[in-house]
Amino acid sequence: MIVVDKVSKYYGVHPAVHNLEFRIDEGECVGFLGLNGAGKTTTLRILSCLLLPTSGRVTIKGLDAEEAPHEIRKLIGFLPDTPPLYPEMTVRDFLGFAGRLRRMEREAVERRVPEVLSSCGLEDVAQQTIATLSHGYKQRVGIAQAIVHEPKLLILDEPIQGLDPVQIVEMREMIRALRGQHTILLSSHILSEIQQTCDRILMLHEGRIAATAAEEELAGSRGKRIRVRLEVRARSVPDHSEGGPESALRTALRDVSDVLEINVSKQSERSDVWTADLSLGLDCREEVAQALVKAGFGLRSLELKSTGLEQMFLQLSHQGGEKPGTSSEEQAS
């Protein structure tokens, strides 16, 4: 449905996005993940025909974004990072206006607005002016205006921005409910959001695609590395062990083959409780627990800190975007 071919966008000499190349099929729900300034908003603005790329080509349903923007806009519903709402209008009037602006017939608007009010949970506030709504409701109205004309492609830029936890859950449910009816592009800098709503992830970093894959593939490309934090009491560790409890802890964990990195620290000078951050090649938490108990440590907690995808996101963000499938160890070698 969408073909992005070597698209770059420069603001002066600064590249907002550089050489983007990807395809999105009809019905997919794709998440654009990246830190602030990664190029997500620029990419979505190019796809919604608000901006033209400096070079490259975008086609949506076979239509060129440069040559046929008006035709493409009929196919698109767009929610920018700040919902475009007229505060003095009532929710119902605003949705009617948005529908008519997208070339819907009056009869179609009259049929569609109640449907959208219902699907976005806005029936109770339909007659309220937008200025009086909470941020969460304004975001819902933003989504409602984007879907009122039943677009083929729905583009949502940071749809959960500024929402409280309850509103985030509600918004997530709403987006999930829209899957299947539209092709959805969604941007966020929050990984868990993308993980919970999208089929596929495009990870952007400094205007480039750092990784693109389904969530399972991304996790898999890192050998499913996970990070865990454990807390042990060293009271029953034999005193004669060379190097003390820290060395004993390292020795015990080294015997577990999938432990890749170990960082050990003591909680305080007087305490006999030690904390260790581990990087595991596979999820081998049971083996780690067994090894610690066998070595005489009292295991107080073992906590999963991050998944492979999370770790990869952090690595890409901090290290300037290494290629997926290449671990830090492989790079070092």
Place this chain on the structure above:
Amino acid sequence: MNSVGLIVRRELSSYLKTPGGYIIASFFLLISGVLFNVRAVGSSARYSLEVLQQYFIDAGGVVVVACVLLSLRMLAGERAMGTHVLLFTSPVREGDIVLGKYLASVIFLLVMIALSLYLPALIFVNGKVSLGHIAAGYLGMFLLGCSTLAIGMFASSMLSFNHFAAVLLSLMLTALIVSLLELGWWIGQVSEPPMNALISYMAPYMKHFHPFRRGLLQLSDLVYHGSVICFCLMGSTKILQSQRWR
């Protein structure tokens, strides 16, 4: 209803539902009423013709200020609220957006100056002035307002960033353009031909409004205001179209 009609209707409803429109209209009616009382009528006896001409001089100036403020509601206001994204991601041509927003403000201007008709009506009832003179003066005020609104549209289309500062900058830019055009008339008074004619010709108020207040309807003034409006609206459309490239 086409896109232009849709935008006009929404804009007019916004003028009625928000305080901005009422504040500007009240400002115009209050200041022009006070100036009518203090400057046009005054404390000494005057011919009704002089009173009417003075009223048009004052009201014309107030129309310019009111229209500079009114023009902020057009593109700069949309940008500050972020609602321009809705318009520019809809299948609506940039020219339709410009025309729709402009026509709405022109209709508001028409209603606003129509509400001040009671002032010349007082002169008409108590003095001896012709209806034609009043009509010419009001046409002049209307055209002067339309030109100022078009200049305001053009100025705000040039500012592409989306902050409330854009509203302030748009106000300053519109005021600057209008002031520079008027300044041309004063410079024209002290400069040599043929430049003086060219420079002073650009002033919408000093050069192309004063014939109307005297009751004169000149083709050159109509052409001037028509040209300013067309230039500014077409320029705004082109600037908006070019913003996709920025």
